Amino acid sequence: MTEPRKARVATVSLAGCFGCHMAILDIDERLIELMKLVEFDRSPLTDMKTFTRRCDIGIIEGGCCNEENVHVLRDFRRNCDVLIAIGQCAIMGGLPAMRNAIMHSDAPLRECLEEAYITGRYIRNTTHNIPNDPALPLLLDQVYPCSDVVQIDYQIPGCAPSGDVIFNMLSQLLAGRFHGFGHENIRFD
Amino acid sequence: MTSPDFTFVIDGRAIPGKPGQTIMEAADAAGIYIPRLCDHEGLRHQGGCRVCTVKAAGRSVSACTQPAAPDLVVESETPHINKLRRDLVEMLFHEGNHLCPICEASGNCELQAMAYRLDMTAPTKMPYLEPCRELDVSHPDIALDTNRCISCGRCIRASQDVDHKGVFGYVGRGIHRRVAVNGSDLAHTDAAVTDHAISAEVCPVGCILRKRVGFATPIGEREFDHGPIGHEIEGGSSD
Ligand code: SF4
Ligand code: SF4
Ligand code: FES
Numbered sequence: 001m002t003e004p005r006k007a008r009v010a011t012v013s014l015a016g017c018f019g020c021h022m023a024i025l026d027i028d029e030r031l032i033e034l035m036k037l038v039e040f041d042r043s044p045l046t047d048m049k050t051f052t053r054r055c056d057i058g059i060i061e062g063g064c065c066n067e068e069n070v071h072v073l074r075d076f077r078r079n080c081d082v083l084i085a086i087g088q089c090a091i092m093g094g095l096p097a098m099r100n101a102i103m104h105s106d107a108p109l110r111e112c113l114e115e116a117y118i119t120g121r122y123i124r125n126t127t128h129n130i131p132n133d134p135a136l137p138l139l140l141d142q143v144y145p146c147s148d149v150v151q152i153d154y155q156i157p158g159c160a161p162s163g164d165v166i167f168n169m170l171s172q173l174l175a176g177r178f179h180g181f182g183h184e185n186i187r188f189d
Numbered sequence: 190m191t192s193p194d195f196t197f198v199i200d201g202r203a204i205p206g207k208p209g210q211t212i213m214e215a216a217d218a219a220g221i222y223i224p225r226l227c228d229h230e231g232l233r234h235q236g237g238c239r240v241c242t243v244k245a246a247g248r249s250v251s252a253c254t255q256p257a258a259p260d261l262v263v264e265s266e267t268p269h270i271n272k273l274r275r276d277l278v279e280m281l282f283h284e285g286n287h288l289c290p291i292c293e294a295s296g297n298c299e300l301q302a303m304a305y306r307l308d309m310t311a312p313t314k315m316p317y318l319e320p321c322r323e324l325d326v327s328h329p330d331i332a333l334d335t336n337r338c339i340s341c342g343r344c345i346r347a348s349q350d351v352d353h354k355g356v357f358g359y360v361g362r363g364i365h366r367r368v369a370v371n372g373s374d375l376a377h378t379d380a381a382v383t384d385h386a387i388s389a390e391v392c393p394v395g396c397i398l399r400k401r402v403g404f405a406t407p408i409g410e411r412e413f414d415h416g417p418i419g420h421e422i423e424g425g426s427s428d
Contacts, residue, residue, distance in 0.1 A: 181310060
């Protein structure tokens with residue numbers, strides 16, 4: 001008998017700080033256990049930049065702050081059966097979404113960039129320019145949670161969620177018996 | 190214990206009640222926690238947030254203001270009522286700027302703890318109002334970030350009734366109603382860091398902050414890291 005096929009997992013960090021990926025590594029030695037059940041496809045952990053084939057699970061860190069994030073997120077939705085948003089940034093925008101609350105002026109994006117690169121009190125930017133290289137993805141008007149852009153199947157709250165919560169959630173999901181978090185596992189910080 | 194003046198029922202359990210007690214006060218004494226945000230021990234009841242909504246004799250009432258009465262039948266921990274409570278808490282998250290990962294109150298915050306208790310894991314499809322109110326850091330010892338205020342009025346009642354000062358008050362009407370200080374900014378009021386209204390226990394969220402003590406207790410070792418909100422009341426119960 002052949003062994004059952006391993007679940008294929010892809011991961012990506014969008015507008016996040018990579019902390020959620022660090023939290024995935026916080027699974028520590030249980031990663032060995034997990035690796036018996038899964039193999040990683042496209043992911044910063046494998047350094048693969050594109051999907052080699054369809055995946056069972058896509059794990060998204062970070063929300064969408066620029067057009068590239070949206071493009072990648074849609075690509076994940078197309079190529080993964082189940083999408084999991086991990087961490088507050090993916091779920092509700094997180095720290096990058098702090099800029100949403102200051103976006104009420106007539107030219108909010110300009111104001112935000114000017115403060116970040118030119119007028120801010122603690123800025124030392126000798127060029128006095130806002131970066132505008134054509135290779136840079138365009139910023140969106142706001143930072144959007146992943147669920148505003150595509151259908152998300154599961155969300156793991158936390159900033160970042162602990163390795164334990166991620167491990168338990170993934171192993172329950174792989175065993176087909178994930179029924180939500182007990183409230184002791186819900187954390188926004 | 191003296192013999193109870195009457196009994197009534199919460200979620201099928203007979204509860205002793207005394208004349209003049211609210212449903213919540215009687216529930217607390219019996220080790221039953223009813224979720225709440227605007228009610229706070231030692232302050233007069235306001236009945237504003239409605240998170241304590243229960244069904245008493247089939248009607249929705251706020252447990253913090255509704256008197257307990259003989260043979261009253263109260264429902265509290267039902268999926269329907271908890272859904273209503275969660276809706277209210279979710280709306281509070283949408284009304285202000287609640288970025289818990291950068292908030293000094295995280296882990297001590299009653300709004301956040303209530304969201305955990307009510308299993309709020311993801312934002313709703315409602316829009317965020319994203320207020321953009323100026324921080325008030327004018328006072329040497331106190332900072333105010335009213336973008337996190339849930340208008341519970343606890344600071345207002347504490348300042349008026351306990352400190353006899355009136356530093357805080359409501360301004361505006363309807364959806365524009367919010368809490369403001371009685372002066373051009375906090376430095377131009379008689380607020381002192383020793384006021385009850387400024388103490389850590391009165392503001393349930395990260396709006397009234399005491400300067401120079403932030404993050405003295407690290408995230409992960411704070412009040413609600415040791416148990417869900419309400420556990421100190423439920424801890425005394427039979428289960
Ligand atoms: S006040 Fe409470 S709910 Fe709001 S950001 Fe701070 S910790 Fe989170
Ligand atoms: S400042 Fe705090 S205590 Fe006062 S109304 Fe707002 S949330 Fe309540
Ligand atoms: S606690 Fe009763 S209405 Fe707020």
